[in-house]
Amino acid sequence: MECIATFTASLPCSSGKTGRLVFDLQRFNGEKTEDATAKRKSEARQKGQVAKSAELNSAFIILSAFFALKMLGPHIYSSLTAFMKYIFSSLSTFSTQDLTIQIIITLFLDISLIFFQVTMPIMLSITIISIAINFMQVGFTLTFEPLLLNFDRLNPLTGLQRLVSKRALVELVKSLFKIAIIGYFVYRFINREILFIPKLLGVELVDSLQYIAGLTTDLALQIGGVILVLAALDYFYQWWEHNQSLKMSKQEVKEEFKQTEGNPQIKGKIKERQRAMAMRRMMQEVPTASVVVTNPTHFAVALKYQKDMAAPIIVAKGQDFIAAKIKEVARAHKVAIVENKFLARSLYSNAEIGDVIPPHLYQAVAEVLAYVYRLNKKLS
Structure with a gap:
């Protein structure tokens, strides 16, 4: 016979009599009230379910890219200037009949080489930063399960549920808040610098381009800093939501314990038989x-x-x-x-x-x- 745990309390009624209020504790047996076990967390990790914030990656990528541009800007400018001078001076010495396939191939290789020389440091810094941030968030994990074919993802009803879910609502609120914050910083920056822009009409082209590049870089770094703060908050939210999604009911904890450690009744019988055999020996x-x-x-x-x-x-x-x-x-x-x-x-x-x-x-x-x-x- 199944035993059902109850809690009984006596409450006074309006007629003066005492009524009995019974709480059936079995009703709460299915609620996700228990923290996830190590086995549950390991299984979720193998499936690729980890606490990770995409906002954190974006923030560090933006900051690393524009920081590299700010540091390498003079070098990039001088390299491109020297190459353009070389190209135009070389082309001016050739007539239409002198441009052979071999010369065009050489020019194309020179352009490709200078392109990689200019972009490689920036791309390399972005790659290293993105890998490091991913590793700091989730550590090393290799799983192909998220890439497997899952027909539930093709189900329109499942997709509709994801669109109207709590997670989708939270993501919408986050996006609107991020747009508002970034828009405010962009407006404040432009409002502060707009008086200096007309003065660029009387400045040399090189100086005006350097000034605009500096403004753009400073604005991007400020926006990246704001996104970084928002990303840190988002990471803690993702971590909390991930832990909430892995919570288990008391019954699930008991079932997992039985699967890993064995049924306590069976284990008790085995130990009893082992003791009896040891006693006989x-x-x-x-x-x-x-x-x-x-x-x-x-x-x-x-x-x-x-x-x-x-x-x-x-x-x-x-x-x-x-x-x-x-x-x-x-x-x-x-x-x-x-x-x-x-x-x-x-x-x-x-x-x-x-x-x-x-x-x-x-x-x-x-x-x-x-x-x-x-x-x-x-x-x-």
Whole structure:
């Protein structure tokens, strides 16, 4: 019969009588109230379900890209200027008839080389930063399960549920908030710098381009900083939501424990049988013992000694009921039983079955064995 736990409380009614309000605790059994176990987290990680913020990646990529541009800007400008001078000076020396396929291929290779020289440091910094941020968020994990074909993703109803889900609403609010914040910073920046833009009409083209490039870079770095703060908040939200999604009910925790550790009832039966088998093996060794040292009622330790042994060994020991059983078997097989309270307690506490007796008990055990040998000699 299934046992249903209830909680009963007495409440006064308007008529003066006391009513009984019963809470069935089984109703709360399916609620996700328990933190995810290590096994649940590991399975989710293998499926690619990890706490990760895409906003954090975007923020660091923007900051690293424009920071690299700011640091390498003069070098990029000088490289492009020198290359353009070289190209135009080279082309001016050729006539239409002199432009052969070989010359065009050479020019194309030169353009490709300068392009990679200019863009490679920026692309390399972006790649390193994105890999580092991903690793810091989720560590190293390699799984192909998210790439497997899943027909649920093609289900229109499932897609509609994702569109109207709580997560979609949160993402919408985040996007609107991010647009508002970035728009405010862009407006404030342009409002501050707009008075200087007309002055560029009287400035050299190179100086005006450098000024505009500096403005653009500063604005991008400010926006990147704002996005970074928002991304940090988003990461903590993603971490919280991920943990909430992995929460388990009490029943799920019990079922997982049964799967990993085994059914407690079955394990109990196995341990019970193991104890019974160990008990039988131990009792089979009692008839071969040389002497049984007793407390006399609470402890019993069976010792075996032969000439080829370095020291006596313990073949059986027990307390209370098992001690009585050992003494019963010993009497049935005419094994000597000696009462020695101190020695019985010491042997029981300081050695296990199959162990050699502790060295500090050699003298006491030797006296007991000598007494048993003298007794057997008299009886024979």
